[in-house]
Amino acid sequence: MLDALRSIQSATCNAAGVPLSFDNDDAAIAAATGSVALYDASHWGRIRVSDADRLNFLHNQSTNDLKNRQPGEGCDTVFVTSTARTIDLATAYILDDAVLLNVSPGSAPELIKVLDRYIFFSDKVKLQDISTATVAFQLMGPASQTIVEQLGASQLISQPYGTHAEITIADMTIRIAVGGNLNRDDYTIIANATDAAPLWETLTTHGAVPCGETAWEELRIRQGRPMPGNELTDAFNPLEAGLWHTISFDKGCYIGQETIARLETYNGVKQQLWGFHSDQPVEIGTTITIDGSKVGQVTSIRSSSDGYIGLAYIKTKAGGAGLAVTIGEIQTTLADLPYLTRAKQV
Template identity: 55%
Template sequence: MPASTIDGKDAIAIQAAREGVAVCDRSFWGRIQVADDDRIRFLHNQSTNDFQSRKPGQGCDTVMVTSTARTIDLVSAYILDDAVLLLVSPNRREFLMQWLDRYIFFADKVQLTDVTEETATFSLIGPDSDAIVEKLGAGAIIGQPDGNHLLVDGGVIVAVGSGLALPGYTLILPAIEKQKLWQQILEFGAVELSDHAWETLRILQGRPTPDAELTDDYNPLEVGLWQTISFNKGCYIGQETIARLNTYKGVKQNLWGIRLSAPVEIGSAIALGDEKIGKLTSYTETSDGYFGLGYIRTKAGGMGLKVKIGEVEGEIVDIPFVSHEYPQ
C-alpha cells in the first residue's frame, strides 16, 4: 500500500518520534499466545532466533521462514512466566495460527491462542519515551536490552523496543485498559502517530513488512535481519539454507533505501544503465521528498549507487533497521 502525501499533522508526529515522543496504536496487529510445557522448544524449532537461552522477562525479534528459508513474517516474541506472547503483522495473524498449528505433533505440549481481540498494543517512539515509561511505573526497564519487559499495574506489559530502529517501548495490555491508558499517555505529552505516519516511518527506517519486503522471493539474510538469526542454535525450519548462505557468503541481493527524485510505482524495476538490478518494494512521500525500499543485486553495488526507476533518478542509501554485514 503506497503511503500518499504526508500532511502537517503526520509530519509533526514523525518529528516527535525522532526528537520527542510519539504514540502509535498498533492494536490491529496480531497477538498469539503460545503456552504449555514445550512452548520454548517449539518456538526455538520454528523460527530463526534462539529461544532456549532466554528467560522470562526477556524477548527477541525472530523470523518465521519456510523450509527453504523464504520469509513469512518478522515477529516480536516476549517470554512470560507461563507463556510466550508473539506480536505478528496484521496480515499474517491467521496464516501464522494455521502455520504453527501444522507443526504441533501429537506428543507436543503446546497450546496456541489468538489473543488479539482481548488485548491491545501501543508503541511509544522517540528519545523522550523514557519519561513516560517512568510515569507508568516501569522505570526499571530503562536501559535494558531490546525485548526485555516487565508487568505493571493493570496487567500492562512494557517492553524495550519501539518496533522501529528509533528508541522506544512496546506496550501490550488488556483491551479493557486501552482507552484509559491511551488518554494517560497523551496527557503525559506523547503526540499521536497515525497508521499512515507509521507506514512512512517504517519505510524510512527500512522495517520490512509481509507482502512487500517479506515474501517467498526473499530470505532473512537478503532482508538484512541478521540480528534475528542465531547461527549456533542447531536445527530449525529453514536452517540449512540460511547456514549455507552464511557460510558461502551467498547473499545475492540486499534490501536498501532509495532516495527518489519523483513519485514511482511499487513493483517497478530498478535499473543501472540498461541493466535491471532490482525491484522497488515500498514507496512513500515525505516532507523531504520521495523515498522507497527495494532489493538491489549485491554485485551491482550499494550505498551511493545512482539508479533509475523508469525515468526517475534514485540514490541508494542506508536504512537503520537492517544490516548488510556478515557477522564475525
C-alpha cells in the same frame, strides 16, 4: 471492543478501523524523531504460545534462540519456510508460563495455521490468537523513557532489547517492553482491550503525540523496516531483508536453517534491501537498472515532506549504499538505513 478507544482518538480510520491519521502527520513524525509519539499498534497480531514444550517448539520453528531465553527477556525472530523464505517477522516475549508473539498486522491466523502443522500428538504446545482481546501501543522517540519512568517502570531503562515487565497503573495491568517495531530504543505496551481507552488517555496526558498509520509508514520506510507483502514475501529470505540481527547462527537445527547457513557460509546473498529518495513518484514493482541492465525492483514507496522515499531490493553484485541507479526514468542513489543489518551480530 475498541469503540471507546476510537471515540476518544478522533482519528481518520480505514474500513478496518485502523487510525490512518490524527490530522497531525508532520507533528507526529517530528515527535517520533525529536520527542515522543504514540502509535496504536492494536491491529498488529498477538499470539499466546503456552504449555510445557513452548520454548523448544518456537526455537525449532524460527530463526532466533528462544530455548535459552528466560522470563522477562525477549527478541525478534523470523518464521520461515523450509527453503528460508520469509513468513513473518515477530517479537517474542518470554513470560513465566507462555511466550507472547507480537506479529505483523493480519498475520496471526495464518501463522497459527502454519505452526499448527508442526505440532504433533505428543507435543505440549497450545496456540491462542489474543489479538482482539488485547491492544498494543508504541512509544516512539528519544523522550519515550521519560513516560516509561512516569508509569513506574524505571527498571526497564537502559535494559536490553526485548526486556519486559508487568506493572499496574490506575487498576490497569499492562506489560511494557523495551523496543518497538521501528527502533530498539522505543517501548511497546501491551494491555487488555478493555483498558484501551483509559490507557491511551494516560499516555497522551503524559505528553505522547498520537501517530497514525500514514505517518508510521513514512517512519517505517525511513528506518528501512521490511513488512509482509512488500519486503517480506516468499521471494525473499531474512538475510536479503537485512534481518541478520534476528538470526542465531549457532543454535542448531530449525526450519530453513540449512538454507540460511549455506547462504551465510558461501556469501550467497543474491540481493539486499536498500533505501532511495526520488523527487517523483514511482510504482511498486518498478524495475531498477544500471546502464540498461536490471539490478532490482521497488518494494515500497511513500510521499514525504522532501519528495518520495522508498525501499528496493538490489542485486548484491551490483553494489549498495551510494550506488547510482535508474528507477524507471528517475536517477537516484541507494542509501543504507538504520533498521537493516547485513552481517552476524556480536
